[in-house]
Structure formats: structure tokens, C-alpha cells
Amino acid sequence: MVLSSKNRNMLYQVGTIRSLLNGVYEGDMRFDELAHYGDFGIGTFDAVNGEMIALDGHFYRIDAEGKAHVVAPQMKTPFALVTHFKKTYSKVLDRFDSLDALQEQIASMFESRNIIYALCLKGDFAHIDVRSEHPQPQGHRPLSETISQVQTTFTFDDISGTAVGFWFPEYMNAINVPGFHFHFLDVSRRVGGHLFDLKLRSATLEVTPLYDFGMHLIHTPLFEYVNLDNKDDASIKKVEKKDNRSF
DSSP states (O other): OBOOOOOOOSEEEESOHHHHHTTOOOOSEEHHHHGGGOSEEEEEOGGGOSEEEEETTEEEEEOTTSBEEEOOTTOEESSEEEEOOOOSEEEEEOOBSOHHHHHHHHHTTOSOSSSEEEEEEEEEEEEEEEEEEOOOOSSOOOHHHHHHHHEEEEEEEEEEEEEEEEEEOGGGTTTSOSEEEEEEEETTSSBEEEEEEEEEEEEEEEEEEEOOEEEEOOOSHHHHHSOOOOOOHHHHHHHHSSOOOOO
16 A cells, blocks of 8 residues: 655554553554554554554564565554654664663664654664564453553564654653654565564664654544553553563
8 A cells, every 4th residue: 555645754653552562453544544643653453453563654563473564454453653754864873782771772872862763773783682463352451451462472583674663752651652663574575563672783873853643532432441640651661561460
């Protein structure tokens, strides 16, 4: 699916991280609608059926086997982030032995900790560690309770590709995951997933600060009546990290 070429220099988000954590797994926005707001981004699908990555004007779904598929226009999302990516600055990066070390270096480049950043990392990787998911079980149990049941993890060695990501400031924690969030797609666009860790040989990092933010609040009864006032940092960490077994 090819995305709209119209440029909007902003981040557009569907749903909230708290709604997803609290079991709002069905969205009301189709991907052909979402395409008007961005050509670059990450997210998921109804029932959290895989990881979404948008790159170079195309949407892909990474299935529970780590394989990439072009997204059908009529599919819907309960949580997604997209922007029309136009790099503001770039930097050539050498070897990094972990995602944490790489993210620390990237964060040191930010001019402010109070705005959102879109990040595009194109490079060669000695190793990557990723995940995707089977659909959620029946019902709407919190994601932190179900993720260990539906998640599948993969490792790939000697692979080239692109990590698409965003960085959010801490004060936006009711809306999105504070800090970094990356999804990976290999250069052949056949495999990928939510990025847990990496060993980087070399890459080019492209960065664009985003000063404008738009949001679609899901128009379904479940979203409208779920309690989104609870703050649960432990649940976010449990969902975002590889070791997300029950406490």
C-alpha cells in the first residue's frame, strides 16, 4: 500500500499507550486513512496481531513468525504513530554492542528533552533481537497479562535493514511510551519486528524533531468507557522488554 505524498510535518497518533495496555485491542481507523498522515512509523493491528512498520511510503505487518507482509488498506489499527519523515540532520555511527548504548548516544544528540523525535537507522547489523505476536486471546485482559502468552521472539545475524523509531518525553507518559521505541525491517523487506537489542556494525542515523502532534481518539464503546486514569509504569516495561514473564 503506497502512502499519500502530502507533507505534514507532525506526528499523528491513533489511540494511547494506556488504552492498549488496558485491553482496547480494536481500532476504528483503516490503514488507507492513516496513510494520509504519514509515510514512516510504527504501531500494531486489531487484536495486536503483529507489529507494524511504515517505511518509504509502504505499511508492513510483521507476523508471529517474524515475516513481513504488505498491509491491506482495509485493515485497522488500535495504536499507531506516523509522520512524513524528512531528515533534519544525520550522523554516521560506528559499532555499538547493545541497543542501550546506541540509545544513550542518540539521546546525547537531542537539542531538547521536551519534544518528540523521529529516528531512522539504516545499517548493517551483526545481530538483532526482535519480537512479534499472535492475536490476543478472547476478552480484553490487560496486555501486560497476555503478552508473554502470545509473543514470539527471533534473532537474526549478519543482516542489513532499517530501524524505524520515535523518542517521547517523560511528561507524555499517559499518551505514549517515554523514551525510545524501535521496529526493524530488513533490507529485503521480508523479516522484522519490535526491536529488543542489537549489535551494530555501522549505520546512518537520520533524525527529525517533531514540534506538532495530532491524535485520533478511538470512537468505540470500549475506548470511551475504559479507565485510562491509572498510571502503570511496570506494565509498560513488561510489555516493552524481552523478559516480560509474569511477576
